[in-house]
Amino acid sequence: MVLISAQPYDYELPPPGCLALIIIDMQRDFMEPGGFGDALGNNVALLQAIVPTLKQLLDAFRVNGLPVFHTIECHRPDLSDCPPSKLNRGGEGLKIGDRGPMGRILVVGEPGNAIIPELAPLPGETVIEKPGKGAFCRTNLEALLQEKGITHLLITGVTTEVCVQTTMREANDRGFECLMVEDATESYFPEFKQATLEMVRAQGGILGWTAPAENILSKLSKPTSVESRT
Ligand code: C5J
Numbered sequence: 001m002v003l004i005s006a007q008p009y010d011y012e013l014p015p016p017g018c019l020a021l022i023i024i025d026m027q028r029d030f031m032e033p034g035g036f037g038d039a040l041g042n043n044v045a046l047l048q049a050i051v052p053t054l055k056q057l058l059d060a061f062r063v064n065g066l067p068v069f070h071t072i073e074c075h076r077p078d079l080s081d082c083p084p085s086k087l088n089r090g091g092e093g094l095k096i097g098d099r100g101p102m103g104r105i106l107v108v109g110e111p112g113n114a115i116i117p118e119l120a121p122l123p124g125e126t127v128i129e130k131p132g133k134g135a136f137c138r139t140n141l142e143a144l145l146q147e148k149g150i151t152h153l154l155i156t157g158v159t160t161e162v163c164v165q166t167t168m169r170e171a172n173d174r175g176f177e178c179l180m181v182e183d184a185t186e187s188y189f190p191e192f193k194q195a196t197l198e199m200v201r202a203q204g205g206i207l208g209w210t211a212p213a214e215n216i217l218s219k220l221s222k223p224t225s226v227e228s229r230t
Pocket of ligand 1: 024073159164
């Protein structure tokens with residue numbers, strides 16, 4: 001049995017192949033000036049802190065041949081998958097579909113909608129295009145995970161209290177054992193990140209577990225220990 005030291009208690013790794021890394025919305029639209037996050041008045045520089053840690057996790061999954069799922073929040077060019085309730089929100093700045101310095105905001109295929117180069121998906125890695133905040137909303141993510149026999153998810157990405165938390169709640173309700181990686185998720189609001197981590201692991205892990213990446217990397221970085229878990 002391989003245990004990850006986590007809160008509120010140790011997280012038991014499943015057999016090889018049953019654990020996936022979920023990377024939520026590490027897109028230029030959220031990470032860089034001129035994108036959606038910036039248009040909403042946020043300091044996008046705050047999100048940069050997690051990139052090296054997330055890259056380490058991604059590399060460890062790749063080296064060990066473990067499944068990785070990236071998501072992007074995006075809409076079709078005609079915005080037919082963007083409900084008015086989403087389209088009309090926000091402040092005075094650019095809205096979804098408007099043209100900004102990185103192309104049309106939150107529209108699939110535009111430069112700003114791409115995943116940042118440091119974490120760009122490799123050929124063969126799944127990218128889930130999601131129109132909602134949660135990665136299970138109007139996507140085939142649940143079917144893909146079931147098809148591959150995945151039962152455990154490490155949840156990372158941005159922003160902690162919006163798309164990351166929504167996805168973790170959706171996954172938890174669907175029976176997945178989820179761990180949010182504390183230093184591989186970030187928010188424009190540090191206090192919201194902290195509150196999210198606390199609410200996830202409160203009440204005996206009502207939504208799942210949290211742990212720093214190091215606790216996971218120390219177990220994944222030895223391919224033999226991954227392979228010997230039978
Ligand atoms: C937001 C996200 N914050 N990826 N999206 O609108 O969290």
